Amino acid sequence: MTADVVVIGSGPGGATAADVLTAAGRSVVIIEKGRNHLIDITDPDRLLGDFSNDELKFVHRHFLGPDPVTEPRTFRVGPEDGEHSLVGEVNSIPSTVGGGGVHADGKVPRFRQEDFALLSTYGPVEGADVADWPVSYDDLEPYYSAAERSIGVAGDAGANPHAAWRSGPYPMAPGAPMYGATRSARAAEALGLHPYPAPTAANSVPYDGRPACNNCGFCSFFGCPVHAKGDPVAMLQRALRSGRAELWPETFAARIRTDGRRATGVEVVQRDGARLTIGARAVVVAAGAVETPRLLLLSGFDHPLIGRHLMVHFQTITLGVMPERLHTERGRAVTHVHDDAVVVDGEARQAARQAGLPWLRGGMVEHGGPSLPVMEAKLYPWGRRHKQLMRSSPMRDHLWALIMQGEDLAQPTNTVDLDPTVRDARGFPVARLTYRPHRHELAASAHHRARLVAVLGAMGATFTAVVTSPSTAAEAAASNGGLSTAPASRHVMGTTRMGTDPATSVVDEVGRLHDIPNVVVADSSVFVTSAGYGPTLTLVALAARAAAALA
Amino acid sequence: MDAVYGSGPMPVWLTDAELRTLSAACSRLIPDDETPGATGAGVPEYIDGLLGAFEFDPPRIWAGGPFSGRHGGTAGFSTFHRLAPIDELAWRIRIEGSAGRPEREFNGAVVGWQERYRLGLARLGEDFCDVDGEVQDDRLRRHEEFAALLYGHCCEGMYGAPEYGGNRLEVGWRSIGFSGDVQPRGWSDGEVAGP
Helix, strand or coil: CEEEEEEECCCHHHHHHHHHHHHCCCCEEEECCCECCCECCCCCCCECCCCCCCHHHHHHCCCCCCCCCCCCEEEECCHHHCCCCEEECCCCCCCECCCHHHHCCCECCCCCHHHHEHHHHHCCCCCCCCCECCCCHHHHHHHHHHHHHHHCCECCCCCCCCCCCCCCCCCECCCCCCHHHHHHHHHHHHCCCCCEECCECECCCCECCECCCCCCCCCCCCCCCCCCECCCHHHHHHHHHCCCEEEECCCEEEEEEECCCCEEEEEEECCCCCEEEEEEEEEEECCHHHHHHHHHHHCCCCCCCCCECCEECEEEEEEEECCCCCCCCCCCCEEEEECHHHCCCHHHHHHHHHCCCCCCCCEEEEEECCCCHHHHHCCCCCCCHHHHHHHHCCCCCCEEEEEEEECCCCCCCCEEEEEEEEECCCCCEEEEEECCCCHHHHHHHHHHHHHHHHHHHHHCCCEEEEEEECCCHHHHHHCCCCHHHCCCCCCEECCCCECCCCCCCCECCCCEECCCCCEEECCHHHCCCCCCCCCHHHHHHHHHHHHHHHC | CECCCCCCCCCCCCCHHHHHHHHHHHHHHCCCCCCCCCCCCCHHHHHHHHHCHHHECCCCCCCCCCCCEECECCCCCCCCCCCCHHHHHHHHHHHHCCCCCHHHCECECCCCHHHHHHHHHHHCCCCHHHCCHHHHHHHHHHCHHHHHHHHHHHHHHHHCCHHHCCCHHHHHHHHHCCCCCCCCCCCCHHHHHCC
16 A cells, blocks of 8 residues: 555545545545544535434533543643643644644644744744744745635625735635624723624535534534534545545544655554554644654654644633623534734833843633533532522523633653553553643733723623633642643644744754655644644644645 | 343343442432432433443443434434443453453453442341331441442433433433434534524
C-alpha cells in the first residue's frame, strides 16, 4: 500500500491538507484513529445520521472519543508533582472523523496583524519566548478568505472595529442572535466595548449543499445532526469526491518510518490490532498539538524543541445570575464576542507596569450561557434542595457567562512529552502535559475581569463570580486534589513551533520539519503565539498554505 | 439477548433486593415533591440498564441518531450504536472492571461500576429500605464515595434522554421546563432572539 501523501488526522488541518493535495492531483490516504460518524466514505455526498441532541452520549459517555479509559493523558504543573498528578481526560479534542471541528460550536475568528509579529510589536517578556512568526497576516489573508469560503462562515465584516483588514465579505450573514447575547451586547456597548456577531462556521442559509442551522442549541460538545456546521466536513467531502483520497478510520499512526533523512511511510495499527506500513513520498501530521508531538516522539525524532512551547488559552470565566430566564438552550451557544481585551490600551499598559510586565494582552471574550441539564444537576447538592435548584436554575437558565480566551505566552518549560509509565490500550506511551501559566496570563486576567463583571452587573445580575482555567494557585489549593490546575481549554497550540532558524524552531514557514523536510505539520502545533482567538481558522489557513507548498 | 430494555426479565443486572435498596437511596438523593423524583422517573432502571448494558445487543451505551421522533423525523434514538473493539474495551473496563484480564490492565487493575454498586448497596445495610429517611441520609453521607457515584448517575437518569431508561415520560425535563432534544424542528429565529 502506497500513496503520494499519508495525512494523519481527519480534523480541520488534515482535511484541509487532503483537499488541497487531491485538488493538485496527488493521491492521499487520510488515517484517523477515531471512528467515522460523519460521512459515507463510498458516497461522500451522503452524510451520516449518528449525531443527535443527546447530552449523555456526547458529554458524559465519550461518543466522540477519546475515551480516557483506553486513551488517557497525564498532567502535571511541574516536575515537583512527580511523574504526573492527574491521569485521564486532559485537553481532549475529539478523536473521530472530523476531529475538533465536530464538537466545536464553530467560532472561527481570524487573528490580528500583530499576532504574527508579537516580538517586534510589543517586545520581549522575561521568562517567555515571545517571537515573530515567519509568516505575516498579509501573507495569510488570501488563505483566511479561502478558508472562510471553504468551511462556510457566517459573519458581519464591518461589525468589529478591532478586526484586521480583509479582502472581502463573509460568505453568509450572521445567524439569529441569542436573547442573552442581545442583552449582554447592549450592556457591553453601554460600557464602551464593541461586541459583534461571532464569525461562526454554521450555515445561516443553505450553503455548499448543506442546510441552514435551525438553532437547536446542542452545539458546543456536539456533532451537528443536520450538518449545518461546515468544518471540516466540506473539505473531507471535496477530497473524497476527487477520487484520489481514501479515508481510513479506526487506524492509529504508531510511527513515521524514515531512511534517516526522509520519511518513507507510516506504520499503523488497524481496528483489529494488525500492523501495516503505508508507503508515502510525504507525510502530513495533523493530529492536534498534543498527539502530533506524541507521534513525532514515538517515531524517535529528536529535535530538542519537539513538544516545547505548549500554549493553552488562559480562560477567565465571569458568571452572572440574571433575574429572568435566558433560554440558553436555544441558538448557536455563543453568538456574540468582543475583542477589546486584545487591544493594548493605556489601561492595559498601566496594569502591566503595576505587575512588573512590559505589556499584557487578554483575548476574545465570548458571550454565552450553559444549556445542559445533566451538567447543571451535577453542580447541585443531593437531597430536598436538588429539585428546587433545578427548577429555579441559577446555574443554567438564569446564568450568563463572559469568557475571555486569554493569550498564553509561550514558555519552553510548558511541554508535551511521553509519560514514563502510563500506556494506552494499544500499549503505547501516552502524552503527558506539563503546564504552568506565565504571570502575564494571571495579570491579564486580573486586569480584564473587572470590566466583564461590570457588564454582567449592567445586565442586572443579582450575583457574580469569577473563576479561571487553569485555576490560580489559591483556588487550586481549595479544590480537590489539584485537578483544576489542569487547563480545561481545548485551544491547544505551539508544540512544534514554526520558524526560519532550526535552532529555535521545529518546522519551517510551510510546516516542514527542518530535520526531515517531507514531513509536514498541518495543525495548531506550529503556532508561534497563541493570540487571544480560537485557533481553527488560522490552522486551516496554514494547512492550506503548507499543503500547497507540498503539492 | 434482548434488543429492548424492559422486554426481558427485570432487573437486568441487579438482584431484586439490590434494586429495592437502590430505589430507596435514589429517593433520598432526588426526592419526590410536587413532581416525581429519581425513583418515579425510572432512575433505578436507568442504573440497572447501565450496569447490564452488555446484556443487550448492541450494548446500551450510545443511543442512535439523528432524531428521537419527539419533534418530527423518525425515532432513531431507540436503536443503539454498535461499538468498535476499543469502545467495547473501554466500556467493559468501566462497567465490569479489569477482572484480572491482562488486556484490561494496561494501566493496572480497575474496579468497575458493577463491583462498586454491589459493595456500595451492601454497605448501606440490608435494612436500608426500612429505616427512617434521616438514617438513610446519614448512611449515604457516611459512604460518601458511593453516594457521589450514585448521585452522578441519578442526575444522568433524571435529565438524560428517556431512551436510556430514566426520565420516564420526560418527567425530568418537564419538571424543569426543558424541551430536551428538539431536532429536526429546532427553534425559530424569533424564539432564539426574543425574551
